[in-house]
Amino acid sequence: MDGNGTPPSPVKSIGVPLPMVDGPEKISGRAQYTSDFYDPSALAGAIKRSTVAHARILNVDTSAAEALHGVHAVITGSETDEGHGVLPISRTELPIAHDKVRYRGEPVAAVAADSIEIAIKACGLIKVEYDELPAYFTAEEALSEDAIDLHDHREGNIERHVEFEIGDPDEGFAEADLVHETEYHCAEVCQVQTEPHAAYAEYDGERDELTVRASTQVPYYVHLMLSKILKMPKSKIRVIKPYIGGGFGCRTEALNVEMITAMLARRAKGTVRTVISREDTFITHRGRQEQTVKIRMGMAKDGRVTAVDCKTIQRGGAHSGYGIVTILYAGSMLFAIYDLHHVRYDGKRVLTNTPPCGAFRGHGTVNTRHAFENAMDEMAEKLGLDPFEVRRINxxxxxxxxxxxxxxxxxxxxxxxxxxxxxxxxxxxxxxxxxxxxxxxxxxxxxxxxxxPVNWTGEPHATINLKLDFDGSVVILTGASEIGQGSNTILVQCVAEVLGIDPSRVKVVDADSRVTPKDNGSYSSRVTYMVGNAAIEAANNLKGVLMEAAARKFEVSPEDVECLGEVYRAGTQDEGMTFEEVVMAALEGTGTITVKGNFDTLPESWGGKKYRGAAIGxxxxxxxxxxxxxxxxxxxxxxxxxxxxxxxxxxxxxxxxxxxxxxxxxxxxxxxxxxxxxxxxxxxxxxxxxxxxxxxxxxxxxxxxxxxxxxxxxxxxxxxxxxxxxxxxxxxxxxxxxxxxxxxxxxxxxxxxxxxxxxxxxxxxxxxxxxxxxxxx
Amino acid sequence: MKSYLSLQVNGRQRDDAVSGNLLLVDYLREVVGLTGTKIGCDGGECGLCTVLIDGKAQHSCLTLAATCNGKSVETIESLGDGGRLSAIQRGFHEKLGAQCGFCTPGMVMAAEGLLRENPEPDEETIRTEMASNICRCTGYVKIIEAVQFAVEELKSKKEAA
CATH class of the missing domain: 3.30.365.10 (Aldehyde oxidase/xanthine dehydrogenase, molybdopterin binding domain)
Incomplete structure (x- = not known):
């Protein structure tokens, strides 16, 4: 209570333009990104890449590289026979190509050495014998009848063909005053986040344990894939996400960089630091695919869209990546923006001898939205309608x-x-x-x-732990990946708002598998919504604990306690207890308090069953x-x-x-x-x-x-x-x-x-x- | 062949023996241990490694360490105002000129170099003078606001003095 007798009010955190909680670290150069980890004993990792686009690997001779002074480990495709990938049904990409290379730049070997100069020199000494195969650089070439298959399990080089029909498109077209067909072509683009990919892996030979830091948006998927690739129990692996220099989707799956670095560390029985070049970051890719979108649209005179027929072909690159998901989004996201009833979709994701594409910001929706909106404008022009008018009527x-x-x-x-x-x-x-x-x-x-989620395990979508201790700070333990989008700041605001406390009292410990609860990662714009909801639930649980503790001290029932954020009181005339006093009361007899909050999606949101894959969207x-x-x-x-x-x-x-x-x-x-x-x-x-x-x-x-x-x-x-x-x-x-x-x-x-x-x-x-x-x- | 390098890094005298082909950015990060300066490209593309050499913003990835003999190099770690953020840093913090933060050290040093030469640049000048620094998060909108915030801060500080 201040001198005027006005009670303090809970601090507002939501809706406030709070600068990022980790801003000072980034702006002063103190924030440590993966490539900022150096250790005098760390070895430098380097990756040798394929010089051909499509070939059988006949032989990899590493003897000269291994003989080079300062080289500690040389690994090839035989290091693991386990594949990685996003969906359990498409984990067929090897971190290092084994019997076949499918794009220029695909890893074929890797070296850990005393210095990066020696590692690069050793890569140059590795001799790879290729038996070249016909290579396809466009979807059209890969789909041609005489094309050979890139992958045995994907006949005709079709990663996924999605077809669906919703409503009655023929009737919709019959209803139209104007039917118009148009085609758009979108070039392949890459995220080009400013931080090149990096990984830092420490292998503990005594315990056979591994600690990996990686520039990733999905540290827990990395954990999962490391366990699979290295055939190590998950409990022997620790993944830490340092500060991340952006991602925009290229790091939403485990990348070969972190898997190779981990394999090198285990082989070298030490610590390996790999920072790949900008050029190799482009080649690691996972950007937005080249795509052709053909839209046939029916429109009534007033601008109402009566039917849509969308045919699209995506050049997906040499491996699945997020491909199946991308081609499904391209169809499902035709919906949910305008009032559409009659839609036919035919989408093909094609495998080609180019670097694998992935989940670029706006995943799956961007190129089809581009064609769709243009089609609307082309038709509006023909019908003499204003673009705003056409959107509004739909x-x-x-x-x-x-x-x-x-x-x-x-x-x-x-x-x-x-x-x-x-x-x-x-x-x-x-x-x-x-x-x-x-x-x-x-x-x-x-x-x-x-x-x-892509990995269906039965766990909630998001879990937050809150730790409250003697110092009166509230620590958010979250596996969510702050990658520059400000998710840690949002979580602080959610927790501070519920408790009504100053946001500076709330601290974040994030994305360390040894400490923080598992989180699926930063993709599909899930963190604010899902993890934010979990944070609110956790904060409400903590508030309940504090209300009870205050009630015990006030000798009233918890319902009669008023939480004013930094002050709790029982009656309006009461001086109340400070937040720190309530914290000490809450710790009596129990010690450090940890509460949790979860979030799960409602079944209504799971998408329909109208076609195979309809859950995507x-x-x-x-x-x-x-x-x-x-x-x-x-x-x-x-x-x-x-x-x-x-x-x-x-x-x-x-x-x-x-x-x-x-x-x-x-x-x-x-x-x-x-x-x-x-x-x-x-x-x-x-x-x-x-x-x-x-x-x-x-x-x-x-x-x-x-x-x-x-x-x-x-x-x-x-x-x-x-x-x-x-x-x-x-x-x-x-x-x-x-x-x-x-x-x-x-x-x-x-x-x-x-x-x-x-x-x-x-x-x-x-x-x-x-x-x-x-x-x- | 190593050569003798004697220079000031953030106001401290240093004497090292360095290889002729050692880049200034690698010297700063690996020899001195100042990892605030970042590397975002394979040479001269992105400006993330911008530092001040004798007060002028330069790409430390295009500078050989040995050429800095007798010079003064300032990095992001040198900035600050009595343990708190400098005016430019405060602009980046409060106006959200930094999102992922990876381009930020170079961006802040480019702004520092600019404002030392031209304390009141207009928006056009900020855009042209900082054009060799790439950011992928902000669309540059809030970086410009951050620099403008600093210009105003420094102006009112000067007037007060």
Whole structure:
């Protein structure tokens, strides 16, 4: 109570723009990332990679490498016969290729040596004899009739063919006033997180135990795969996730880097540190696949979509990775954004002799959303409708289940549209812009965590432990992976809010398998939603303990205790007890307190059974986004400048508006990279864009202002009403950009990235056609 | 062949024997033990390794350690204001100029170099002067806000003094 007799009130943490709790460490250089671990006794690991795209390995001669002074271990594909992979049904990728290599750059051997120079030299001394096989660098080549199979268990090089029909598409097309078919091609892109992959493995020969630090988004999947690959009991392995320099999906599966480093450490009977190059980080890949999307859409005169037929082919690369999941998302995520009833989908994931693709931010949804939104705009133009009008007439009418059985409990897309329409001045500006300037609109959505985990074990989706001790601090023990998205900050805010205490009292210990409860990791935008809910439950449990302790001291029943955060009291006139006094009361007779909170998804969210794999796309909550992009196109060079982006993202309750904005801006910008410049390029399977310059990562000068609006639809099941904030805003940029360019120049580019040469070609074609038409008159 | 290197690192005198091909970034991280400076690429692509050499922002991955003889090198570890964050660091913290933080040390040092030369850059200048530093998390929006925050902080500090 202060001097005026005003009781203290619980501290507000939710909805507050709290800077990240681990900001000072990162900003002062104290944060330790995997490659910052050095030990004088650590050996340097290096990976020898295949120089051919597809071949049988006839022989690997390591004798010269082993004889080199300073070399402590040389391993080849014979080190393990166990495969790794995401789904239990597709764990066929070997950390080091054994009898066959399937892409240029696939590991064929690895060395641990006294220095990186010696390790690289030893790699050069390893002789690999190949019997080359025909290699396929496009989906078309891999699907051709005479193509040989990359994997024996995948006939015709089809990793997965997904077909479904929901509703009655034929009837839907019959109902349409306009039926239109269009095709879009999206180049392969890579995450290019700033931290190259690294692993640091310490093998304890006395105990036959292993400690691995790795740059991963999924330390517990790494743990699982290490146990499988090394054939070591899980209890003898400890995985620690240090600070992580981004991921955007390329680290959502265990990568060969950490498995190879662990195998080297065991073989060398010591500590091995492997940091791979930027080029090799590109080759390790797991980016977004090259993809062709064909959309046939039926539309009524008023803009209502009556039917959709989507055919897509993805070039998945040489191994499964997340491929099966990706091709399922590409279909299921056609739903849950607009009111669709009649949909046919045919998706093929194809195996090719290129590095394996994976789960890039916006996983599975981005390229199909790009084609879908463009198709809507193409048809709107033909029907003389405004892009906003077409989106609005297709909005979902009521919450509940989609035709595909996906569960929608909150839907802020209508408001997102209103906000960006107003903010961009669309109504007044569209059609009245000077030559070379254009506006475009794109909508997108994403899941807040997949409602079924890839490893189904029966455990809850998320578990949080809270530790309370004599010092009066509340320690969150979480396996969730802070990778820069701010998940530790969100967990602190959730716990502090429930207890009403100052967030500086709450500390986080994260992602160390020896200490923290297991967590599936940071992917599918699951952490805020799932782990946040678990944190709230744990904090409520802790609050219950504290209320009881205070009640004992006050000699009242717990219901009569009032929690004011830093003060607990029994009656309004009572001075009460400080938080620290209540903590000491709670510890009496029991000592250190640990409580837990769990989260599980509701069965309604598990997706339907309308086709095999329909569970992919099930979630407790969908987030939504709309964005308007403004461009200026130079009529002579076709160079595109993005002048500004207005984006609105429905993230439910914004638990931390500052970090939510950061996530939205990062998503929009990453969409811009894919739309305008980024592309991996191969020559006969050899990566020729393996650096940030040739890959063309946008810089400060290429990047627009992004006016960011938060729409709060408040999800009934989300933590304090929150949904995901870090993925949905990516996909909408792509179609908004192509539509803005079409608005500016009258031509729509169907290939990504929209490079000046592609646009210039279309502009020249258009001019030629116009001249020919004039001449004919 | 090793050569004798005598320089100041974050204001401390150091004398080492270094190989002619040792990069400054490897010298700082592996010899001195200052791991705040990061490596994000295979050479000159990303700016993560930016440090100040005689007060100017430079890529330490494109600099041979031996060429720094007699010079003064400043890294992220040198910044701070009486045990707390410096104005630029505070801007990065409060405006969320850092997400994953891996580009942050280089980004902060690039901003430090910029503001020493030009204490009141406009947005255009910030964009061009920092264009050799790559970030994949922020879209640069909040990094610009962070630098602008620092500009204002330093201005009001100067006025107060």
């Amino acid at each position: 909005l979902i009418k009521e919450l509940g289940f989609t035709a595909s059985d996906q569960w929608i409990n909150s839907y802020g897309l209508p408001e997102c549209l209103d906000v960006v329409e107003r903010a961009s001045g669309w109504r007044d500006r569209i059609g009245n812009l000077p030559p070379g300037k254009g506006l475009g609109l794109g909508c997108s959505h994403y899941i807040s965590g997949a409602s079924k 099930g979630t407790m909550a969908f987030s939504y986004a709309a964005q308007v992009v403004e461009v200026t196109v130079d009529p002579n060079t076709a160079e595109i400048t993005v002048d500004k982006v207005w984006v609105a993202h429905d993230c439910g309750k914004a638990l931390n508006p500052l970090t939510v904005e950061g996530q939205i801006q990062g998503s929009v910008w990453m969409g811009m990279g894919q739309a305008l410049t980024e592309e991996t390029a191969y020559h006969d399977g050899l990566l020729i864009s393996g650096n940030m310059l040739d890959y063309r990562v946008p810089t400060f000068v290429d990047s627009p202002p992004i006016e960011t609006h938060i729409v709060e639809s408040n999800d009934p099941h989300g933590p304090f009403g929150a949904k995901e904030a870090g993925e949905a805003s990516l996909a909408g940029f792509l179609p908004a950009l192509t539509s803005a360019v079409a608005n500016a120049m009258g031509v729509r580019v169907h290939e990504l990235p929209v490079t000046p040469d592609r646009l210039l070609q279309l502009l020249e074609d258009k001019e030629r056609e116009m001249r020919a038409a004039t001449a004919a008159e």
